[in-house]
Amino acid sequence: MPASCKWLLYLALLTSGTAARAANIRVTDVAAFRTAVPRLQPGDTLVLAAGPWADAPLVFSGHGTAARPIVLRAERPGVVQLRGQSSLRLAGEYLVVMGLDFRNGYAPKGGVIEFRDGSNGLANHCRVTECVIDNFNRPSSDKDDKWIHFYGQYNRFDHNYIAGKKTGGVTIVVELPTPESRENHHQIDHNFFGPRPRLGSNGGETIRIGLGETSLSPSRTVVEDNYFYHCNGETEIISIKSGENMVRRNLFEECEGSVVLRHGNNNVVEGNYFLGHGKEQTGGVRVINAGHRVAGNYFADLTGHDFRGALVIMNGIPNSPLNRYAPVRDVLIENNTFVNCESVELAAGKSAELSLPPTGVTLKDNVFYSPRLSNPFHVYDDISGLAFSNNSLQISGKGPDIKGLDAAVLTVQKSADGLLVPTPKGALKTTLRRPLTAAEAGPRWFRPEDAKAAPRTGRVVPAANTEALHQNCQMAKPGDIIELTQAGPYALAQPLVVAVPLTVRAKKGVQPVLAATGAQPLFRFENGGTLRLQNLALDGAAAGATSLIQPSGQAMLDHYSLWANNCAFYNLKDPGSQVFRATTATFADTVQFANCRFYDLAGGALSLATETQDLGTYNAEVVILRNCLFRNVRGTALDLYRGGKDESTFGPFLIVDHCTFDNVGTAAGSPVLKLTGVQRSTIQNCLFANCAPVGPAIQYTELGKASNLLASTNFYQSGKVEAKFPPRTARLTYLPTAFVAPQRFDYRLKTPVAALTAGTDGRPVGYLTPQ
Structure with a gap:
């Protein structure tokens, strides 16, 4: 049976028995809706005309009966589209809402749907059914934004689709602030709760029933x-x-x-x-x-x-x-x-x-x-x-x-x-x-839509110069690949804004250089952006450059991800600079560097340490450094921070595998790896040489519940491992190391030592020079 026929059958069953002496009132805008609501009687149906309803804060109030509820419904479900700053409040008894579609907007205050109208009264014996709330998020992810608020008693929320919540705050909350909302017998049934991404902080529940302060009351x-x-x-x-x-x-x-x-x-x-x-x-x-x-x-x-x-x-x-x-x-x-x-x-x-x-x-x-x-x-x-x-x-x-x-x-x-x-x-x-x-x-x-569908693959767009590169980024569609066809340098005074899933790569046989010419980063993430970099060199030669890649300086609603493969990052002159710097109120699902080189940096390399309120928030869920070289980095190679005791999140997760750190952390007191509150880390198959003469090579700061593994790693003329709760360790060595040709980035061991010949995967430890 087609979906439209199922809807008509469902509507007929739901409203059967309410037709006698009942009015069917169609309204076309918010003003007509507000005029009609006070006149509604038990058994009446208020119909929202098909089409977009922009900036529609609807307050549906009235007193129906069990046999003759008052109904608010879409003229055609999926066609009555609540957009912009829209919301729904119910107050009264025996009210039924059907077929509304909340997308492409947000509720500026309170919830999207609330079973109350502020101080004007609670809802009891009311029902919201066959509705959709999808990606109806406030512009900033760091604001508390609960979508559905239950108050009153005997209310039902059923056969709805709820998905795409990216802001802080519970999706559905059952509130018990006063006796009128306790022992409530609410019912939440037959709903489809679709994907909700990791929040990276407390407040990401899909359903919460009650609060600690009222927890001894029955709901x-x-x-x-x-x-x-x-x-x-x-x-x-x-x-x-x-x-x-x-x-x-x-x-x-x-x-x-x-x-x-x-x-x-x-x-x-x-x-x-x-x-x-x-x-x-x-x-x-x-x-x-x-x-x-x-x-x-x-x-x-x-x-x-x-x-x-x-x-x-x-x-x-x-x-x-x-x-x-x-x-x-x-x-x-x-x-x-x-x-x-x-x-x-x-x-x-x-x-x-x-x-x-x-x-x-x-x-x-x-x-x-x-x-x-x-x-x-x-x-x-x-x-x-x-x-x-x-x-x-x-x-x-x-x-x-x-x-x-x-x-x-x-x-x-x-x-x-x-x-x-x-x-x-x-x-x-x-x-x-x-x-x-x-x-x-x-x-x-x-x-x-099928959440398991293959991701979109876009066009391959060539860029032969800086102007074309900027233009292609501005015009990019999701999945596009921008291919740099010249060695460059591509001199960038303004950042390339990444607002869609995008790949920037070198044409085969070319080794392009992207060079910063001012204080702005080379790449900046905005909502919707993920970035893959392949076979590129990023040069921070400009005197004022403080980062090469970073998220927006404003709070971001969407998560982003960064993957870099076979790239080089070098030449940052500022002591406070970083190759990658996370920003407050932005969140990465994944930050991964593989087969990359970081060298000649007056500051640090990677900083994900801006969420310092110590509330359990952090900048990235997964951080992976695989087969990377860090050489002549005065500051910290990686600063990864999660503060506070909150147990609602389990990140960040860190993997450092087959990396070599040569002359890193030479600034006073700088660790090579600074891990604060990291919940699970694996550092293995790595070499530390001439690192952190004053500070620790690895500094763990955590509360004892983390799971950290340090294995098959050698420390030569480097700082110690510092930890209040030491990680699990296996095959740590402290043997002299020398490399074949560091000036050519050939970091094979010059005089291999038997104890260093094999890592956990059977390959030599440290950075494996790409062939």
């Missing part, structure tokens, strides 16, 4: 039969901060986070499916507080660790304040199935503060099937308060010695929709089936 909100896809804002996808809520029959697919029972008691998480498909950082359920039940859930191919494990049972704080970690007690975890999940965390978070192990926790009739893992269970404290009964475990190793967690050979079947179902021998054949599919969630009239 009784039901979140059921929703589809969550790539909801990656932060570690909490659904954050429960109140009591007696129900999260059931939802499907979480490739979401980097968990359902978190953060505050409040007596909540139920039941019948949900968490499908990670091996995607990094995918999680399940995290348990805090008391009286919960986690039952009948299915967890498969989840890779998250620590707080993002498939199942996490936390330690608590004695006499915890409402906004911290109350002890886990009297929790039932039963009949759950875990298939190929990497991590089950027990008594997680143990520290001097989180010192109380869980008590009164029963785990029974659960199945843990990870035949490729030696042991997915991680135990951090006393777990005598956990009682295991009739749990089945099949792994490749011995596993934990826990009575009631019994080694077994499981029978593995496939469900009707292809899911692996391990069961103990003799169990009845399973009828397991995921709760719903993407096609069954969201509006009947709307389907999102």
Whole structure:
């Protein structure tokens, strides 16, 4: 059945029984809408005329009845387009809103949709259905911008599509500020929650129910039969901060986070499916507080660790304040199935503060099937308060010695929709089936674009001179490739603005030079921009140049990414300069340099250290330095910063592999690598020679929960490794090194030493000169 026919059928079913003596009123603009609303009676329908509705702050108020609600609907769904500075407020009783489409705009104050009209009243027994909110973001990502606010009682939000939230703030929040909004029995069901990118700070939840201050109050909100896809804002996808809520029959697919029972008691998480498909950082359920039940859930191919494990049972704080970690007690975890999940965390978070192990926790009739893992269970404290009964475990190793967690050979079947179902021998054949599919969630009239579609490949556009290069950047379409056809130099007094996914590369056989002639960077990111650089040289010879690449100096809504391959960066004269410098209120998904050379720099090389409010924010999620050379860099090669104790984000992630640092960090007190609050780092197969004579070669500053590995690395006439919580180490050496021809960038070892001949991948350690 076509989508338009489904919509008409749905509309007829929804409004049946309201036609008797009911008016059908069509309005064409905001003024007519405001005139019509006060006159609406039970059973009436207010129809928004097809077409764009720009800058439309709609307040829909009235008092319908259960049998005769007042309806606000689009004349044709998808054609009534709320654009610009638009929003919707509901106040009254038994109101229904249908078919609105919020795109290409933002709500300047408050939420996009609120179940209240300020001080004019709350909404009760109201419903918003078959609507779309997609990329309806305020211009700046650093502002708190919650999209849907629940107040009142017995309100429903169903069959909607919500995606593309890039600003700070929860997507949906259930507020409990006064008794009129508690014990609310709200219902959030059959929605399609589409991609939400990593926020890089707290406040990226998709749904939050309550707050710490009201967490001891019951909310009784039901979140059921929703589809969550790539909801990656932060570690909490659904954050429960109140009591007696129900999260059931939802499907979480490739979401980097968990359902978190953060505050409040007596909540139920039941019948949900968490499908990670091996995607990094995918999680399940995290348990805090008391009286919960986690039952009948299915967890498969989840890779998250620590707080993002498939199942996490936390330690608590004695006499915890409402906004911290109350002890886990009297929790039932039963009949759950875990298939190929990497991590089950027990008594997680143990520290001097989180010192109380869980008590009164029963785990029974659960199945843990990870035949490729030696042991997915991680135990951090006393777990005598956990009682295991009739749990089945099949792994490749011995596993934990826990009575009631019994080694077994499981029978593995496939469900009707292809899911692996391990069961103990003799169990009845399973009828397991995921709760719903993407096609069954969201509006009947709307389907999102295929998020897995191949990225666009654009034109190859030649640029023979500076003028053509500037023009091509200004006119670029997503996916375009600008190919530099001459050696140059391409002298740039103004930055090349990158506002779409763009590649700038050398024509084969040419080695172009881009030279700064003023204080401006060579490249500047703006919203929508990602950049790939290939086979280029960037020369910072101008006396006033302080960076070669940087994001906008203004807050950016969109994330950006930077990949550079086989490029050279050199000649910055200013002691405060950097090749790449991140800026405040901008966020990179990835910053990667591979096969690159950084040399003759009076300042540093890479600085991602502007988010110094110590609120858990940072400049880039993933930073990768692979097979790079840093030579004659007076400052720090990499300064990567994340401050504060916030547990809602798990970045940044750092890889430094096969890099050589020669005469780096020679300015007083400059580390070669300065890592502050980095959550996971791997530094391996590297050489440090004549580096950091005063400062440390590597400086780790973190709070003890990070996972850092330093392996197969040699330090010669270089500073020490400085860390309050030392990284895991393997094969660190301190042997003399000399290179074949540094002046020609040939950094092969001149007199190889046996201990330095092979790294973790079997290749020589250090920078491998591209052939």
